[in-house]
Amino acid sequence: MLRIEKLSKIYKNGKKAVDNLSLEVKPGDIFGFIGHNGAGKTTTLKCATGLLDFNEGEIFINGKSIKTEDLECKKTMAFIPDNPDLYENMTGIQYLNFIADIFTVSKKEREEAIKEYADAFEITSSLGDIISAYSHGMKQKLALISAFIHRPGLLVLDEPFVGLDPKASHTLKGFLKELCDNGGAVFFSTHVLEVAEKLCNKIAIIKAGRLIACGDTAEVKGDSTLEEIFMELIDNE
């Protein structure tokens, strides 16, 4: 579903944010991407979703190159950044309808999807209010709903649990599992190692732009906890 091959990204100041990184997210995967601050997680996610150009390597979504067929790739995926700044002067429902229009979601499908996800995240009554009046958590929920309403095959999320209350986190985990059960895939970055350990079937650890571990969660952590492995790898590599 998502294949990253030998990705390298160098910023204008010469800093190599991602160095020769390769990984593959297959249908059904909930793939956790972990690393400390500035390790290159967000840069990788932004390259994978076509927000950033990159210097070397290739990224394929369902076999299509994000470089040459970015539109086709974007039609089948959704991305939510770590701090989703939305159109503050739109109402929640206007924003969701705008996203549905762009993805040409039919009237029936969008109404059903918005109802389903807004009810689940408990923000239906606030959809008529302007987004600037929303709390951080509500904006995060709205961004997540906008990602789900066009039923993407691949979800790319940067720190999706930040700002969510425990109930909303639980709801989100349910939706992520449901998406993967239906043949979709999720690739997300997180600092919450417990969540990654319990939720993800695959894990990748990045340090200074380079992948230092990647594979099935059980294989990567072995008999230790993910936190122990993470600390060991980060300190020793």
Add this chain to the structure above:
Amino acid sequence: MNRTILLIKAQLINSSGINKLLKSSTKGEKLKAGLLSGLVIFVILMIFVQMSMYAWVTSDFLTGKGALDILIIAGTALSMLVCLFMSIYKAPGYLFAFRDFDMLMSLPVSQGAVLVSKLFMIVSTNAGLAVLLGFPYLMVYGIKTSVGMAYYFAAILLLILASLIPVIAGAVLSLFIGRLSSRSRHTNLFLIVGTFVLLILFMGGMFSLNSLTTANIENMVNIISSLKAIYYPFGLITAALRMDIISILVFAVISIIVFIIFVWLFARSFKAVNSQMQEKYKASDYKMTDLQVRTTAMALFKKEVSLYFSSYIYVINTGFGAVMMVLILVMFIFSRSKLDELTAALPVNMSMDLIVTMAMVFCVALTCTTAPSISLEGKNLWIVKSLPLKAMDIFRSKILLNLVITAPILVICSTVFTAVLGFSILEYLLIVAVGCSYCVFIAVAGLIINLHFPKLEWNTQVAAVKQSASVMLALATGFLSILLPFGIFAMVNPANPVVFQAFWFIAVAAADAAALSYLKGRGTALFKAL
């Protein structure tokens, strides 16, 4: 170091972009920053020169009528009015619900220190503006009355002091507006209409100042006497600039004391006011209803329209050209003699249809909604970049918004002009053709300039709409694109203005095609690199 000074220093570093200039890694970025600084200085100089020339022309007439004092009042009133507008613009970003409110309030500094540091930013820029706009009038007054050097220092000091009271008025008005906004969703619409009405009245006032006659100069003197009575500082400033030390001192003491009282009172309720201002209108009573389905192009266009009309600053700064088109039409229809006066005053002999075209395209050049449109995406840019959209789809929606604001008004005004002034069908078609091709040119050129000079990191929309290089460059491009045909006309002095107008249209249409082609190629690449 004093904590207030520390806060001011931090704000200056943050808002001036000095670090970006000093720590730019590439030569290209440094060159770009240097060029931008040069452009800003050039624009400031041009404004100063233009204001001085305007004041000089007005002074010739006023000297003859023995009413030169009007210059002092006009200069001071203009600078105070601009300071008032700027304060209303800036207060929401600096004084109320500012982004670093939570961070600053968590620090061990007094509310007064935070307030003073925020006020410093408004007061210092206002003082600069007050001197830039008001000093040319006062300088011309000084030259005409042959006063000593002390007068000029006093003039600068008085203009700076005079800018303090508009800050208070602007902050209070802004607070009132903010309170309204927190209660209703439609406040913006009332504000936009209200501001346009005020601006039209102001333009009307400036227009009557332009057309001073012996008959109304006496009337003007009476109005100014009433003004001095209503707004006491006007009288004081006039007296002070005759180097009356007592008046200078009284004016300084009044301005400073009123300002200190305002700071003292505001500091008492600073936190409470800001906490209230952070509350937004929330109904929380939405129930799912039928949703409207649109095409991608319509959805993008609707997004542009909705973002445009939700931003007071955006509309006021880019929509006034369209309003001016109607104003010019009304002015020429109700005062035909003005049109004849204007025709006679022009350095070249131009036909009426050409003058109308020039006036219309001048207004179109003032209505460039695209120049700040990429910058205004700001932190929301990730949304359109992550959606399955071609860059040209996004560009088209931004261009279309500009066209919808300018083209229909242009066509209506041209039609009424034709009916009233009796232009031929060919002349009418050429006015519309040149006007519409300018609408496209201004919109596309604005977008290209913004793609080259984006300002995506801003705290208030003022920075993207009023203080960005792209907006200044787009305005300069617009004016140049009008000056060029005007200059060619003056040099060639064609026998048949219709033929000139036809060539003009062909040239602008060719420029449109070239600009659109550039936007599709290089523009798309620039957008992807953002």
